[in-house]
Amino acid sequence: xxxxxxxxxxxxxxxxxxxxxxxxxxxxxxxxxxxxxxxxxxxxxxxxxxxxxxxxxxxxxxxxxxxxxxxxxxxxxxxxxxxxxxxxxxxxxxxxxxxxxxxxxxxxxxxxxxxxxxxxxxxxxxxxxxxxxxxxxxxxxxxxxxxxxxxxxxxxxxxxxxxxxxxxxxxxxxxxxxxxxxxxxxxxxxxxxxxxxxxxxxxxxxxxxxxxxxxxxxxxxxxxxxxxxxxxxxxxxxxxxxxxxxxxxxxxxxxxxxxxxxxxxxxxxxxxxxxxxxxxxxxxxxxxxxxxxxxxxxxxxxxxxxxxxxxxxxxxxxxxxxxxxxxxxxxxxxxxxxxxxxxxxxxxxxxxxxxxxxxxxxxxxxxx
Numbered sequence: 001x002x003x004x005x006x007x008x009x010x011x012x013x014x015x016x017x018x019x020x021x022x023x024x025x026x027x028x029x030x031x032x033x034x035x036x037x038x039x040x041x042x043x044x045x046x047x048x049x050x051x052x053x054x055x056x057x058x059x060x061x062x063x064x065x066x067x068x069x070x071x072x073x074x075x076x077x078x079x080x081x082x083x084x085x086x087x088x089x090x091x092x093x094x095x096x097x098x099x100x101x102x103x104x105x106x107x108x109x110x111x112x113x114x115x116x117x118x119x120x121x122x123x124x125x126x127x128x129x130x131x132x133x134x135x136x137x138x139x140x141x142x143x144x145x146x147x148x149x150x151x152x153x154x155x156x157x158x159x160x161x162x163x164x165x166x167x168x169x170x171x172x173x174x175x176x177x178x179x180x181x182x183x184x185x186x187x188x189x190x191x192x193x194x195x196x197x198x199x200x201x202x203x204x205x206x207x208x209x210x211x212x213x214x215x216x217x218x219x220x221x222x223x224x225x226x227x228x229x230x231x232x233x234x235x236x237x238x239x240x241x242x243x244x245x246x247x248x249x250x251x252x253x254x255x256x257x258x259x260x261x262x263x264x265x266x267x268x269x270x271x272x273x274x275x276x277x278x279x280x281x282x283x284x285x286x287x288x289x290x291x292x293x294x295x296x297x298x299x300x301x302x303x304x305x306x307x308x309x310x311x312x313x314x315x316x317x318x319x320x321x322x323x324x325x326x327x328x329x330x331x332x333x334x335x336x337x338x339x340x341x342x343x344x345x346x347x348x349x350x351x352x353x354x355x356x357x358x359x360x361x362x363x364x365x366x367x368x
Contacts (some may be wrong), residue, residue, distance in 0.1 A: 031056040039063055040078045052079070061086035070096075071104045082107070089114035097134045117142035126174075145177035152178055220244045222260060226343070226363020232356050234274030240264020240281065244367070256287045260298070275315035278305040281322065295327030295339060304347065318347030326365060339365045 029048040038047035039060040050056055060080050068077035069091040080086055087108040096105035097119055108114060115136040117125075124133035125144040152170035157178045159165035166173075185208035192199035192208075222244050228236040242262030248254040264279040281302035288295060300322045306315055324343035331337030346358040 036063070041076070042079060054083075069106065072106055073103055084108045084111075097136075098132055100135065112136045112139060115140060117146065122147040122174075144174055148173045148177050154178060218246050220246075221368040222262065223366045223368075224262065224264070224341075224363050226341075226361055228266065228343075228345075228359040228361035230271065230274055230357065230359050232273040233271040234268055235270035236266045236274065236277075236359065236361075237269050238264055238266035238279065238361075238363075240279050242281075244285070258285050258287060259283065260285060260300070266304070273315060275306040277317075279303065280305065281320075283322070283324070293327055294333055295325065296341075298322075298324045298326075300324075302345065304345070318349065320345045320347055331367075337367050339367070341365055 029050045031050065031053075033048055034042070034051035034056050035047075038044060038051040039056060040063050041047070042051035042056070060078060061083075063078050064072070064081040064086050065077075068074060068081045069087060070093055071077070072081035072087070084107050087106040089108060089111075091106050092100070092109040092114055093105075096102060096109045097115065099105070100109035115134055117140055119134050120128075120137040120140065120142050121133075122144050123130055124137045125142045125147070127133070128135070128138035149167070149169050152173050153166065155162075156166035156170045156173055157175060160171055160173065183203065183206070185206055188199055188203035188206060188208045192203040220243065221241070223239070223241045225239045226237075228238060230236070240262040241264065242260055244258050244260045246255075246258040248257055260281075260283040262279070262281045262283075264281070266277045266279055268274050268276055279302060281300055283298040283300035285296045285298040288297065302320045302322055304318050304320050306317050322343060322345040324341050326339045326341030328337050328339045340362065341364075342362040344358060344360050346354050350357040
């Protein structure tokens with residue numbers, strides 16, 4: 001009897017345990033069934049599978065320690081710590097900002113929103129792929145000049161290593177970050193208009209000292225005084241007056257061409273040959289300029305008119321061919337000025353005797 005009672009009790013106990021086991025297989029676990037240890041390590045022994053679900057893990061971001069936030073892949077850190085929803089930009093260490101792809105770094109460090117231009121040095125802005133530069137520096141669009149003072153003097157451009165001309169804070173400042181000195185008319189001497197290569201280019205744009213509009217018209221009066229030497233021999237003092245006509249407008253292909261018509265006299269002042277003569281001369285002239293020097297080259301024909309035909313070829317009336325060259329030595333080209341010139345003239349029928357009968361000389365030309 002006693003044995004039967006014991007067997008019955010044992011069977012009831014076994015049935016009870018079996019029922020409990022059977023009921024456990026079909027129990028619907030919820031996040032509430034996850035202990036803090038299971039939320040922290042959902043793959044731990046005895047932890048329900050539901051503890052691995054995002055719903056249960058989402059509620060456990062608070063279980064991520066500061067160390068796990070900075071290195072969510074470290075041993076013992078909850079799986080949820082690898083989810084960017086549990087991460088913040090503040091968890092990105094300087095090392096992670098330089099190498100955000102490191103497995104030990106939070107994924108959020110790959111997001112450009114975690115970076116500002118403060119994370120990029122001037123060198124990294126200039127060369128984002130340089131050593132120690134966050135990759136985001138290539139896309140932030142930072143202005144390198146923001147890394148330097150705004151009031152670096154223009155003298156830093158050529159003297160960045162000279163403390164007297166460039167403050168220490170501006171040392172190494174890129175050229176594009178140095179403000180350009182504002183040129184004013186005080187920086188532009190009047191000579192800039194005639195010699196722009198010696199002045200800032202801005203001076204030409206400012207036009208601080210515009211050239212006065214030429215007072216010279218197309219017609220100007222000209223006067224020459226000079227001396228001719230003829231080896232035949234003869235010496236002459238001559239003078240002539242006339243006008244210069246400049247028919248071509250400024251800017252045209254022929255603006256430097258002019259024509260002269262002159263009337264004068266040539267007096268024999270020495271020698272045994274030759275004679276006094278009346279001069280009627282016409283020139284075509286090219287006016288040139290070389291740096292600060294300007295002058296002319298002329299070709300012409302003229303009349304050397306004496307008292308008549310004589311036995312001496314050097315003393316008879318002839319048609320002359322002439323050439324001269326001169327340069328201004330005083331005054332303004334468009335106002336009263338003086339020039340020195342050299343001239344040669346020879347009768348058309350005396351070219352074969354140029355050395356004897358040619359007249360070589362020079363003089364002073366005044367232009368009004």
